[in-house]
Amino acid sequence: MRKTLLASLATLAVVPALAACTENASPDSESGDARTLAVASTKDACDVSAKTAPAGTISFDVSNTGSDVTEFYLLAEDGLRIVGEVENIGPSLTKTLTVTVPEGEYVTACKPGMVGEGIRADFKVTSSDEKVTVSADEAELIEQATNNYRAYVQDQTSQLLVKTKEFVELYKAGDSDDEARALYPVAREHWERIETVAESFGDLDPKMDAREADVDFAAGEKWTGWHAIEKDLWPARAEKYAAWTPEERATYADDLLANTVELDKRVQATGTGALEYPLDAIANGSRGLLEEVATGKVTGEEEFWSRTDLWDFQANVDGARIAFEGVQPVLETKNAELAEQLTTRFTELNELLDGHRKGDGFVYYDELTKDDVDQLAAAVNTLSEPLSHLTAAVVS
């Protein structure tokens, strides 16, 4: 989804390492449970209800009773490595940090005003029956996942650029529309595979991938990009559509190409302008791609004119699977069961999609029966449900 990656990039650029899953306190969390602790963060104090807790999954209900925005951290013994954190707690609000921690010495910290060292105290996690292991080479696995995913995105945008060039030529030529139509869904696959990354460029996405309904014509917005060209190539479902002149074709085609060049440039950037792919962004991206399928592709809304939704569908699923597989080694150390479930469900969805292949591509959306669409929608839900737990699982 548009938001997911951007938000995570911004957040994680500042706080490195693993963010834990955070959630709001349920109003009745006073269970007297030794693993549920209350933290009161004020201007100059950070009162944790106990100095110790048994190993396992521990929750800190952090109430901000001060007047500044506060944060709470659980740090490793060295006071440097972040085990878990919850940020952006407004005055009078309560948020919960849930972390799974093994026996050992730790440090708690509240950071009213979000700056400085924070108010720190020692915290001890005692041994318990619960086995909590943290893989020693987890950091390595994470770095590997990040590097692999970056390489994948870069590869896709460069392929997108090559195919878009080719497509634009065919389209501009005016005498090769059949070839342009054949290339259209194939070129777009590279976009759809990394759609969550592409969409995180809020300036480029609407210019390149807006559907007609997404455009506010009354406010003077112009419709450009893939889908505007799609309508010109497949005007069958349009009412009284006036085909574009060669000049108009050239304008729209050149614009699409220019934006694709820009997209590729940003994705390939290195150094300070380089994109970051923190673990949770990759995992969220996987979930986001499946959401794209659920809201646009399975309903046949994305490719309204060409009916080539299944190409997009497959590409989104490919992208989601690659992202999942990237973080899979990390997931396996934390929740092997979820990893296995996701693997199975990706396979099932792919098998279902295989049933609709035709030649090098797929059948058109109109050729699907109601039953086919139902089955696809159900498979998307079946996969999406466990996938919505992926991020929390890999960063826990």
Place this chain on the structure above:
Amino acid sequence: MTTGAAKVSRRGLLGGGIGVGAVAGVAGAFVAGRGTADEDAAAAVVSSYAFRGERQAGIVTPAQDRLHFVALDVTTEDRDELIGLLQQWTEAAERMTQGGSAGPVGPVRGATDVPPDDTGEAIGLPASRLTITFGFGPTLFRTTDGKDRFGIADQRPEALEPLPHFRGDIDDPARSGGDICIQACADDPQVAVHAIRNLVRMGFGVTAVRWSQLGFGRTSTTSTSQSTPRNLFGFKDGTANVKAEEAQALAEHVWVGKDDDQASGWLTGGSYLVTRRINMTIEVWDRQPLGDQEQFVGRTKDAGAPLSGGDEFTDPDFELPGRSGPIIPTDAHVRIVHPDQNDGARMLRRGYNFVDGSDDIGGLNAGLFFIAYVRDPRTHFIPVQRQMASSDALMEYLKFTGSALFAVPPGVAAGEYVGQGLFG
């Protein structure tokens, strides 16, 4: 809340005649307890609202729990027929809002060789705080092909133009527009449906149903006596709504002033009614992490406090810095639609949740039937919707599937019919 007091039955009230003071808002009526779980203390002591008054009921009236809304096309070109129907509707609405029957005779007392003038499914049910509110759409004044069927085109308020297409709208003409609308709100769905069903029946030959919508679970608060309800995303909605008690704000944001539009003095004291059918992609939303949901909305899910802190009614602090940018994200719903970001424009909302079964791929066909009353849609609604369509994080989970605008005439005085100012 009282229980067991005098039950008001439709049968017992045939012929009406219950005198009630007609004041906007909580009109005084008789006290009758309804043994329901209605938590709205102030509302519970009132069991019916007067139909006649300075304003139409159903706008600032404390929002009831159920809705049946209908948009109609006028099928006749005969002005007198239309006026006749408005007169008939006025009488019927007056009777039904007092717990009476739709027609003067009632469901079971008439001749046996003609259909009853009331369909009868509300026999024995109390008035259930029913309100019936009428509005006129742009096409009543001039059809889309330019025809002035009733000689009222020159009285069309300038602001009464079909709403524009907004980004993300999936225009469905079969769920949009209409010449006339009727909003029936009540605590009992059967009472609301009974009202619309009978009004529609009276209209056959003069009007035909274009679309209709059932709603449950009001999603906003029109009175400070009510607690803020939740929408189907599970969040409190309408915290910043204009409330019945805010006379000044109502005059500024809801009621059409006498100098607002020279050509349409008949609308003075009335309002504009915007409806938007908003489908929510429920299943996808349900997979969003709690923290993300709160970021999209800009409020906490439990108390509805702004992320900048405080409680539900604390003003959001949009400047307050968080870890990366403002603590209330720049695309959070609460920020995008807040009056501070929209030239101070406020609306009186009285939307309802809806679930129209499932869609054709097994998802909930559900969402929010948005209803807002505004003084001028051009300043109070369109810019806000445009803002929302272009920058609201929630848009990712919404599909707008119906849209309409109506001018709602002021209240009906004794001896008048609804819309008399326009046709009289």
